[in-house]
Amino acid sequence: MEEKIIIKNLNKEFYDPQRGIVKAVDNLSFSAFKGEIFGLLGPNGAGKTTTLRMMATLMKPNSGSIEIAGYDTEKNPQDVRRSIGYMSSSTALYPRLSPREIITYFAELNDFPQNELAMRVEQLIKYFNIGEYADTYSEKLSTGMKQITSIARTIVHNPPVLILDEPSSGLDVIVAQKIHTYILDLKNEGKTIIFSSHNMGEVEKICDRIGIIDNGKLLTVGTIDELRKISGKYYMEEIFIYFVKEFEEKVYNAHQN
Amino acid sequence: MKTLIEIYLKDLLRNKMMGLMVILVPVIFYPLLYWGITQFIMIKNGFAENRDLTLHYKIENPEFSSLEDSIRSVSGIDASKTQQFKPDKNGLYINVSMFNDLPRYEVYLDSSNAFQMKAYSELEPKLSGFYETKINELIVRKNYKKEYFKVYKIEPVNIDGRNEIITKVLSLLIPLMSVISILASIAAASVELASGHSEDKTTETTLTLPLNRKDVIFAKFITVVIYGMLAGLISFTFIVVIMMHIFTSMIDKIGAGMADFDWSLIINFRNISLSLLSLTIIAFFVSMIFITAAGFASKRKEGNILVSPFSAIITYLPIVIVIPALEPNIFIAMTPVLNIAFALKLVIADDINTVFILETLVFSSLWAVLLYRFLFPFLLEEEVLLGYSNTSLTKKIKMKMSRWKKK
Numbered sequence: 085m086e087e088k089i090i091i092k093n094l095n096k097e098f099y100d101p102q103r104g105i106v107k108a109v110d111n112l113s114f115s116a117f118k119g120e121i122f123g124l125l126g127p128n129g130a131g132k133t134t135t136l137r138m139m140a141t142l143m144k145p146n147s148g149s150i151e152i153a154g155y156d157t158e159k160n161p162q163d164v165r166r167s168i169g170y171m172s173s174s175t176a177l178y179p180r181l182s183p184r185e186i187i188t189y190f191a192e193l194n195d196f197p198q199n200e201l202a203m204r205v206e207q208l209i210k211y212f213n214i215g216e217y218a219d220t221y222s223e224k225l226s227t228g229m230k231q232i233t234s235i236a237r238t239i240v241h242n243p244p245v246l247i248l249d250e251p252s253s254g255l256d257v258i259v260a261q262k263i264h265t266y267i268l269d270l271k272n273e274g275k276t277i278i279f280s281s282h283n284m285g286e287v288e289k290i291c292d293r294i295g296i297i298d299n300g301k302l303l304t305v306g307t308i309d310e311l312r313k314i315s316g317k318y319y320m321e322e323i324f325i326y327f328v329k330e331f332e333e334k335v336y337n338a339h340q341n
Numbered sequence: 342m343k344t345l346i347e348i349y350l351k352d353l354l355r356n357k358m359m360g361l362m363v364i365l366v367p368v369i370f371y372p373l374l375y376w377g378i379t380q381f382i383m384i385k386n387g388f389a390e391n392r393d394l395t396l397h398y399k400i401e402n403p404e405f406s407s408l409e410d411s412i413r414s415v416s417g418i419d420a421s422k423t424q425q426f427k428p429d430k431n432g433l434y435i436n437v438s439m440f441n442d443l444p445r446y447e448v449y450l451d452s453s454n455a456f457q458m459k460a461y462s463e464l465e466p467k468l469s470g471f472y473e474t475k476i477n478e479l480i481v482r483k484n485y486k487k488e489y490f491k492v493y494k495i496e497p498v499n500i501d502g503r504n505e506i507i508t509k510v511l512s513l514l515i516p517l518m519s520v521i522s523i524l525a526s527i528a529a530a531s532v533e534l535a536s537g538h539s540e541d542k543t544t545e546t547t548l549t550l551p552l553n554r555k556d557v558i559f560a561k562f563i564t565v566v567i568y569g570m571l572a573g574l575i576s577f578t579f580i581v582v583i584m585m586h587i588f589t590s591m592i593d594k595i596g597a598g599m600a601d602f603d604w605s606l607i608i609n610f611r612n613i614s615l616s617l618l619s620l621t622i623i624a625f626f627v628s629m630i631f632i633t634a635a636g637f638a639s640k641r642k643e644g645n646i647l648v649s650p651f652s653a654i655i656t657y658l659p660i661v662i663v664i665p666a667l668e669p670n671i672f673i674a675m676t677p678v679l680n681i682a683f684a685l686k687l688v689i690a691d692d693i694n695t696v697f698i699l700e701t702l703v704f705s706s707l708w709a710v711l712l713y714r715f716l717f718p719f720l721l722e723e724e725v726l727l728g729y730s731n732t733s734l735t736k737k738i739k740m741k742m743s744r745w746k747k748k
Contacts, residue, residue: 137545140549141548141549142545142548142549162551165549165550165551165552166551168549170546170549171546172542172545172546173542174541174542176541176542176543176545176546177541177543178348178351178352178541178543179352179541180351180352180355180356181348181351181352181355185351189344189347189348190550192344193344193345193547193550193551193552194550194551195551221355247549
């Protein structure tokens, strides 16, 4: 299987005036394959978003390496950017631009061929059922509509790798369901998708493999069945708590020693 | 970068509240402020003592030489007797001649100059008093009846013609009001593009596209300059039309030959092109300052807090130039925005001071280099550019400073 994302010994530290040096990501390594949905699961402040931001070339790691679609994020950031579609935890839309304008502009910014641009925009509008509100300012749209527009904008240039930071957070079940369908469709198109989430059910439902992260450390990686085997638990929530607690105990014991 | 500028500009121009504020702020705020300041200066001109004012006088008839002491007793002036009577803008001129055995005064002054007006207000009672004395002497000497004489009012002649004041007021008022409009719009646009886009995470999303970080900041900067210039142009046109209307109706009411006020004294190619050039330079500098200030904030609220002190300072700088006592000096030339506004004032008033303009150019370039060299790199850093920190604004600044010190 072709590895589309390779992360090796990734470290990221922040300086905080009160706490001093804080390790946000601690020696993280994993990889994701073509046509795979990789879920990054972790409590608040675990380092999920920081990891995704480093993958999206927004932040530079202190050490370690990230390779996306064959390009190193530090050596070839522009090539990495051309190969990814990044969706942040908020919808990040320009409030007074319509979905049609936003999708078109993002295609232009991604150097999408000018002669195919109009067709691609219409194709996405149709696929995501945006037509009804395609020309309404995004500030007037519901959260669900904004999120769907945001996904359309993320994939407009047809990138092989998608980085989605909590794509369904704050959405109702029906919209979340739609988004899951879109993500699965994209996987079937052969895209590699990495996404972070708090939602255990969502991760269990759509992810091929799951990585559990806490305090910047990757606690475990595997398919849902593999994680069930290791933890001896069935439900994702129990599996997650098992790994996080086990890690906390290890840290506690290390401190005691 | 063109697409980015298009996106930013479209988003800003569609913001109706911001547009309304940008136009309303100068239209309401500035005339009141300008009027208040000039009134204050005209009344409270205590600082006049610090300024030398020369009063040139010529007394043609030796019979009136006793008037000399009265003229010399006017406070705050340097009285100078002259034989060649050639009035100019740099002093107060009085020629005393004899007409039907009585003194006849010719007074020339610059009525827009608060110091000359103050000196003249002290001088006028002395001249009238002397005239009264001479009438009384004549009545006694020639046994005339007092009713034969009318006390006439001395009417000083404004050295630049009667349109001068209105020309000066308008030629300053119109560009300055546009400056306020530019400042207001640039402040609002900077907060929206720098802090607002951090808050909405649109900057974050943009930076995952195959674009250069510098290009993104430059696109924001150029958008802010364009937005400021557009606001300045709209208010410039609006103010010119409004002012023409107001002053025409005022002039009509004043009547007495003022109705033929020559608008080309103000609305001419030279003044408009100079004003627009100065407004562009001001927009450029103010955008640099505001984008940098707002760039340190990751929320609109914080952005407004950071930009407000700069707005207040920069707004008042151009207003300072209406103070008549202010002469061009190195400190003004060193102060960004104020120096350009001041140079504009001098050029419009045909009082070109080459040294000051050169100093202004040198210091302005220096400021631009300093801002680019020392503040711009801060903006490129991820915590600043992307607003990645949930800590408070003060903490963020402290954090930036401590890192900077470390480096």
